[in-house]
Amino acid sequence: MTDLSVLLESRPRPAGRRFALQRLPVSAKVAGLVLLAYAAVAMLAPAIAPYPPNEIFVGSPFEPPSAAFLLGTDSLGRDVLSRTIYGSRTILLMGGAAAGLSASIGGLLGMFIGYRGGVLDEVAMRMLEIIMSIPSIIFALLIVGSLGASAPLVAVTVGLLSVPNVARVVRAATQSVASEDFITAARARGETSLSIVLRELLPNVTGTLIVEFSIRTGYSILFIGGLGFLGFGAQPPTADWGLMVNEGRGTIDASIWPVAAPAAGMAMLVTAVNLFTDGVNRLFGPAEQGGVR
């Protein structure tokens, strides 16, 4: 029989956070379940969507909700529910990829400049501030407009635009860790900067990185939705929520469902991400166990 006290004693302190999810506030737990449901719907889309998302005239245009079409049909007679279900795939994939990109590149950059300090830090910070002073939407439209709109390019663009924000926060977290004795001791042992960043610093700024990833996910979803609405995201006939809202807004008098369904889907997704982020911030945030941002 396993002695529980031995297990607890041998439990590493940071790894103890694995169980921290149980201490999330109720709102964050509910939000987590909603996110899991979104992920399940996205993964099982082919199995649960009643019709192919891009097939036109599966019903008449602008059919109201009925047993055959739970959320009605759009101007081309496509099933709104099926398109909304498939749309969750696009947004989750693009939002997750963008947030992952910004968290990994911004995290590494922030750790590196935060650890090295000095002139490199000063120069890098000023450059990041310059980039941040330009409105993201203008940057994104410039890049996507000149290189051509496609889902991967939009995800990469949105991800890169968040790099300065992540780098700033991670840099600040790194600076407080970099002044710890164990970093000085690692240098005194002759370890390389790369080894110190990856082995000593990274595990100690993981909490900040997780929070940043969550924040950037919510931001990216909204941003990508906005770009899709402007026609700079996924291209027709892709089932993309932003694009669906744009396509449906001209005929909103005929049927509100082609607009309401993806809009509600996105609103609920972003709300869930934000609530979950708030909870995660309380556990892992910079001020830990109280998370102030």
Add this chain to the structure above:
Amino acid sequence: MTAAAHDLMTVASLTVDYRQQGQWHSVIRDLSLAVRRGEILGLAGESGCGKSTLASVLLGERRGERRLRAGSVQFDGIDLSTLRARELRRLRGVRLALVPQNGGASLTPTLRIGSLFAETLRAHRPHMNKAELAAEARRQLSQVGLPDPTGALARFPHQFSGGQQQRIALALALCRMPDLLILDEPTTGQDAMTRRGIIDLLIRLRLSSRMSMLYVSHDLATLSEICDRIAIMHAGEIVEIGQMEDVLLRPRHPYTRALVASIPRLEAPPDPALLPASRRTPERITA
């Protein structure tokens, strides 16, 4: 053999400044010092006199808001200020090692002791395999008297007591048997038994190897037990340096005299009549 050949670490006319609110302030002024081969040199002085700054400068540490305004630090004839970062890294941990003041804080909290040893050893011997790394780590931990070295490798720093953490920090510093070991107040904040254990360990180490040590501390009593020579530091300057007995028995500088006078001694019990009422035991109260 010349004096220079005897000296392993030579500090000549060193001046170090720190920047505070845009202004540079000298914390070490025109300091000269030499650590001879095979000796233990004590560096004593009050808190804030620049001892730890000197210790980090001797390691070639260049980070932070400070500058070496004048002077040089030479290790075995190599001027540390001229070394590139990579050359300096090769020196650290191999020929130069540090035992920091707070052993617990110097061990990365997220790494197991085995990983800490593996990192330290691999930094300079990248080809060691897992079995060799573990064997070497166990050998080092046994040397510093840590019980159950095999079990210790799988544990995290916070699972050890303060004294054990300090021993692990010492074992990490000794990994490569450096030529010069810099000990920055390694026994400060430790209980009497732990302090005793660490001092005994250093004495044994000194007998078994010809390792030079610079022992930085404000505790003259500890320094007097293990050091051959002692340097007294005050306000960023060395005010007196010499053989241990000479400095302790015949201090010349007023600051040294004050420092020596402040060493706690076990003497005859004080006159009860002079004690405050709260410290008098009933037996001592006279009618």
